Amino acid sequence: MSAVRDLLIGADWRQGRGAPFDSVNPADGSVAATLSAASTEDVDDAVGAARAALDSPDWRNMRPHSRARLLHALADTTAAASEELARAQMTDNGKTLAECRSQAAAAVGVFRYFAALCETLEGHLTPQRGDSLTMALNEPMGVVAAITPWNSPITLEAQKLAPALAAGNAVVLKPSEVTSQVALVYGRLALEAGFPPGTVNVVTGQGDVGRALVAHPGVDLISFTGGTTAGRAIAEAAGRRLAPVILELGGKSPNMIFADAHLDAAVAGAAGGIFGSGGQSCIAGSRIFVERSIYAPFVEALVRKAADYRPGLPEDDGARIGPMASFVHRDAVAAAVDRARAEGAEVHCGGAPPDDPCLAAGAFYLPTVLTGLDNQAETSQREIFGPVCVVLPFDDEADVLVQANDTEFGLAAGVWTSDSRKAWRVARGVRAGTVWINGYKEGSISTPFGGMGQSGIGREKGREGLLAYCQTKGVFWRLDS
Numbered sequence: 121m122s123a124v125r126d127l128l129i130g131a132d133w134r135q136g137r138g139a140p141f142d143s144v145n146p147a148d149g150s151v152a153a154t155l156s157a158a159s160t161e162d163v164d165d166a167v168g169a170a171r172a173a174l175d176s177p178d179w180r181n182m183r184p185h186s187r188a189r190l191l192h193a194l195a196d197t198t199a200a201a202s203e204e205l206a207r208a209q210m211t212d213n214g215k216t217l218a219e220c221r222s223q224a225a226a227a228v229g230v231f232r233y234f235a236a237l238c239e240t241l242e243g244h245l246t247p248q249r250g251d252s253l254t255m256a257l258n259e260p261m262g263v264v265a266a267i268t269p270w271n272s273p274i275t276l277e278a279q280k281l282a283p284a285l286a287a288g289n290a291v292v293l294k295p296s297e298v299t300s301q302v303a304l305v306y307g308r309l310a311l312e313a314g315f316p317p318g319t320v321n322v323v324t325g326q327g328d329v330g331r332a333l334v335a336h337p338g339v340d341l342i343s344f345t346g347g348t349t350a351g352r353a354i355a356e357a358a359g360r361r362l363a364p365v366i367l368e369l370g371g372k373s374p375n376m377i378f379a380d381a382h383l384d385a386a387v388a389g390a391a392g393g394i395f396g397s398g399g400q401s402c403i404a405g406s407r408i409f410v411e412r413s414i415y416a417p418f419v420e421a422l423v424r425k426a427a428d429y430r431p432g433l434p435e436d437d438g439a440r441i442g443p444m445a446s447f448v449h450r451d452a453v454a455a456a457v458d459r460a461r462a463e464g465a466e467v468h469c470g471g472a473p474p475d476d477p478c479l480a481a482g483a484f485y486l487p488t489v490l491t492g493l494d495n496q497a498e499t500s501q502r503e504i505f506g507p508v509c510v511v512l513p514f515d516d517e518a519d520v521l522v523q524a525n526d527t528e529f530g531l532a533a534g535v536w537t538s539d540s541r542k543a544w545r546v547a548r549g550v551r552a553g554t555v556w557i558n559g560y561k562e563g564s565i566s567t568p569f570g571g572m573g574q575s576g577i578g579r580e581k582g583r584e585g586l587l588a589y590c591q592t593k594g595v596f597w598r599l600d601s
Contacts, residue, residue, distance in 0.1 A: 125155045125300070127162060127324060128307035130169035131317035136162050138325055143300060145211045146443040146450070146483040147434050152211035155300045157325035160332045163292075166321040167338040170263040170290035173318030179290070184238050191235035191286060193313035198278070199228045201309055208301035209274050210434045213445040214483065217435050219397065220274065226565075227278035233565045237586050238286035252596040259593050260288035261364070262340030265333045267354075269346045270298035270445050271400045271505075277303055279565070279580055280343050281310070285319060287589040289341070292321045294333055296346075298446050300324040334358060341366070341589065345402075348503075348529075348574050355577070366578035366588050368402065368570060370503045371531030374524035375405035375560060376514075376546060379413045381536035385558065387421045390509075393534060393560035395429040395487045398441040399507035400449075402575075403532040405560055407500060409520050412513045419491060419511050423468045426487040429507065431474050433482075443483040444506060450483035453506035457488055460499040460510070466492040470507070495523045503529070517542060521549045530572030534560045553579075 124140045126133040138157030145152040158166070173179050198205070205227070206220035215223075243257040266280040273295055284291050295303035303322045310320040323329055334342055334357045341364050344354050348370040358365045375393055377386045393405030410418045432439025444450035450473070457471050470488030473479075487507040493499055500510050514520040524533060533552040537543050547555040553571045556562060563569075570579040578588050 123154060125153055125304055125324070127156050127158055127166070128304065128320070128322040129162065129166045130172070130321065131311065136323070136325065138162070138329070141297060141326065143212050143298065144446065146214040146446050148481045149447070153301050155324045158323040158329045163323055163329060163332040163336060166292045166323050167263055167333075167336050169318040169321050170292055171338055173290040173316055174260070174262060176316060176318075178316045179288070179319055182288070184241070187286060187288065188235040188239040190313055190315055191231050191238060191282060194310055194315070195228045195231035195235065197309040197312045198224070198231060201305060202228070205274050205302055205305055208305055209299065210442075212273075212299040212301050213270050214434055214443040215272075215397065216432075216439050216442045218437070220434075223272060223274040227274050230275065230278040230282050230565050234282035234286040234586060237583060241583070241586060246594070250596075251600055252598050255595045255597070257593045257595060258287070258587065258590040261589055261591055262289060263338055264289045264291045264589065265336070265339045265342045266291050266293045267330050267333065267342070267344045267346070268293070268295050268303070270296035271397070271402075273299045273302040276345050277306055279585070280345075281306060281320065283580070283586045284343070284589045285315070286586055289589055290319045290321075292323060292333060292339070294323050294325075294330050297324070297326050331357070337361065339363060343589075344368070351576065366580065367576040368580060369531075369574060369576040370505075370529060371402050371404070371571065371575050372407055372501060372503050372527050372529045373403055373405050373532040373534070373552065374407045374409055374550065375534040376520050376524060376536065376550075377408065377410045377414070377418060378537040378539070378542065379411040380538045381558070382538065383414065383418065383421065386536040387418065387425050389534065389536065389558075389560045391422060391425040391429065394509040395426060395441065395507045396561065398444060398485070400445055400505055401561070403554065403561060404505070405532075405534055406504060406509050407495070407524075408509050408511045409514045409523060410511060411520075412515055415511075415513045419468065419489065422511065423489050426469050426489055429487045431476075431479060431484045431486065433478070441487070441507065443479075444485055445483075447483045449505070450485055453485050453504060453508060456499065456502070456504045456506070457490075457508060460490050460493065460497075460508075463497050463499055464492055465490040465497075465499060465510070495526055501527060517546060521546060525551045528574040531575035532556075
């Protein structure tokens with residue numbers, strides 16, 4: 121490959137016809153990679169390559185157990201390239217190397233899980249109401265446009281590629297311009313694993329590439345993870361041509377701490393829920409509701425715990441969080457905290473970049489705890505996507521559910537209490553696609569994930585995540601003639 125990283129279209133690595141662009145390492149401002157940008161014509165070629173793969177008997181007629189074998193092979197190539205994937209993500213978005221390595225290991229499990237699910241997923245007979253044998257069959261959607269964000273491309277791209285391929289689709293993967301390297305590695309690994317050319321294509325570039333992909337008449341399904349504003353625009357464009365979508369969007373997730381909770385565990389869980397990964401997570405517990413009787417001691421303990429999340433260079437073993445994924449995003453987080461101050465927030469810790477001269481060249485921001493606002497404040501309602509939380513008091517179970525549900529989002533929530541009946545009532549009463557009880561941010565590839573309200577449409581992961589990439593065909597078979 122040339123110094124400019126190429127696109128993958130079919131079996132060919134080639135220069136895009138757009139202007140090349142740089143990925144900037146947010147830890148020090150250096151250029152991590154120079155990447156090719158796809159043009160509209162390149163997008164058209166990629167969709168054409170995917171369509172040709174679908175039409176080829178090599179892929180169209182491949183049995184599920186053979187697709188499963190390829191997914192296991194992709195798991196093997198991913199495992200062999202785990203350090204390459206980890207360092208590609210680290211230099212693109214600044215996550216700590218330890219977290220990147222953990223995500224690479226998780227991606228291997230994603231491919232293996234969907235390999236097993238692919239081989240065992242069944243159609244089913246439906247109750248007869250006439251003279252025909254009737255059945256429902258799962259068939260691929262066709263060409264899938266998979267558009268991914270910059271916060272965790274290793275896992276999020278695996279979570280789109282694996283079910284889409286398991287269902288028998290062909291994929292055009294468009295990563296964020298901030299983090300394009302991981303997708304290109306996956307494209308190479310899919311070819312190495314033996315996937316037919318065109319089943320995985322990778323086009324890189326700015327937002328115009330994604331818009332061309334979304335609008336392309338040859339795309340049968342759009343799977344997008346990212347911000348709610350972009351998700352709405354994609355849904356609108358897809359709706360004009362009745363293309364189905366899977367949208368995993370933003371959140372402003374409530375983490376609800378009752379007075380009868382184990383305080384130390386709740387503090388640790390709340391801190392990990394918002395400061396882990398630098399808060400750059402759609403499920404970050406950014407609204408922390410604390411029962412009024414323990415509010416003051418909880419805030420004090422959380423501020424102390426925030427000090428454990430020391431920013432550092434990504435390869436530093438002692439770093440708990442790296443920089444923000446880009447300098448633009450670091451500035452957006454800082455601006456959000458400035459707006460919080462203007463709203464009357466008290467900043468208990470953080471609220472600024474670190475003063476460590478070793479980090480001065482990077483896009484770092486300190487874990488920040490805010491109080492003094494109510495749930496109607498902009499800071500309490502708007503996703504910041506950084507290590508910034510607002511701590512809010514509540515009076516009782518009914519009060520916290522009203523406040524927790526008073527948001528346009530509905531992605532995730534946490535409940536901390538020693539009362540099992542209360543935990544169940546609150547978990548059922550909160551509007552969220554995922555709820556943790558006495559924990560936070562635990563993940564499982566076998567459990568469906570997605571949002572309510574403005575947090576998205578559809579589900580990823582689990583059996584539901586595979587079915588999302590399938591369309592159901594009803595078959596009536598007359599056996600009396």
